[in-house]
Amino acid sequence: MSASAQVTALTPSDIRARKGGTPLVALTAYTTPMAQMMDDHVDIVLVGDSVGMVLHGLPDTLGVTMEMMCLHGAAVRRGLRKPLLVIDMPFGSYEESPQQAFRNAARLMRETGADAVKLEGGVSMADTIAFLTARSIPVMAHVGLTPQAINTLGGYKVQGRGKDRDRVLADAHAVARAGAFAVVLEKLPVGLSNEITEALSIPTIGIGASATCDGQVLVVDDMLGLFTAFKPKFVKRFATLGADGEEAIRAYAAEVRARRFPAPEHVFADEGPTA
Ligand code: KIV
Numbered sequence: 001m002s003a004s005a006q007v008t009a010l011t012p013s014d015i016r017a018r019k020g021g022t023p024l025v026a027l028t029a030y031t032t033p034m035a036q037m038m039d040d041h042v043d044i045v046l047v048g049d050s051v052g053m054v055l056h057g058l059p060d061t062l063g064v065t066m067e068m069m070c071l072h073g074a075a076v077r078r079g080l081r082k083p084l085l086v087i088d089m090p091f092g093s094y095e096e097s098p099q100q101a102f103r104n105a106a107r108l109m110r111e112t113g114a115d116a117v118k119l120e121g122g123v124s125m126a127d128t129i130a131f132l133t134a135r136s137i138p139v140m141a142h143v144g145l146t147p148q149a150i151n152t153l154g155g156y157k158v159q160g161r162g163k164d165r166d167r168v169l170a171d172a173h174a175v176a177r178a179g180a181f182a183v184v185l186e187k188l189p190v191g192l193s194n195e196i197t198e199a200l201s202i203p204t205i206g207i208g209a210s211a212t213c214d215g216q217v218l219v220v221d222d223m224l225g226l227f228t229a230f231k232p233k234f235v236k237r238f239a240t241l242g243a244d245g246e247e248a249i250r251a252y253a254a255e256v257r258a259r260r261f262p263a264p265e266h267v268f269a270d271e272g273p274t275a
Pocket of ligand 1: 051
């Protein structure tokens with residue numbers, strides 16, 4: 001038996017059982033090396049449709065396709081052993097009917113090896129979540145700011161304030177009742193996030209929500225400082241890899257132009273070692 005076969009991977013039930021326990025750690029990933037980097041440190045890896053903005057330069061997540069998700073999902077799977085792997089259902093792949101959602105969720109899981117899917121929406125998606133979970137597809141829900149709905153929400157605004165509070169509460173309760181094993185709460189006021197976390201029997205995973213959520217998620221390129229086009233208030237940069245990378249590229253360009261790179265240790269003699 002290989003060393004990798006002995007690792008016990010987390011399941012949706014394990015994640016659900018962590019309600020109220022040690023906070024769950026979640027990050028997005030889109031590539032094998034990034035997945036390998038987080039394998040020992042996080043509980044949940046999400047192949048988010050944020051991949052469209054972060055890696056493909058799209059203005060929002062609406063242009064993300066099933067093909068993009070399959071490609072990045074399979075790459076992430078190859079770099080992970082332990083965390084639960086969740087994959088986003090892209091805009092247009094699940095909203096039409098529970099049957100459409102099942103077809104596309106099954107394809108995402110089959111082609112990537114993901115353990116679960118995530119989809120955006122509350123009350124309006126409850127039937128779909130129930131349909132999927134009854135057919136062996138674990139679902140992570142996502143309420144509050146749902147980026148695939150920016151055109152109807154009017155942008156990336158905080159949700160659930162004032163009269164909107166009841167709508168978000170109803171969404172959170174609906175996805176939990178429908179059978180989601182966890183729910184992402186995005187860009188909600190702290191008080192509402194706390195109330196939802198206390199009321200639901202499933203873990204809440206916050207992004208711009210509250211420190212008392214059952215877990216937190218961030219886009220990995222945001223927290224590493226790799227994505228610098230803009231920085232939402234809820235992002236903390238734990239590194240500055242974008243700036244460090246640009247500095248490294250500047251140094252490389254200068255050395256090539258000055259003929260300082262390659263140096264003698266980077267080139268091959270006429271005779272000797274071949275590698
Ligand atoms: O697409 C994504 O990365 C997400 C997370 C930010 C929750 O949905």
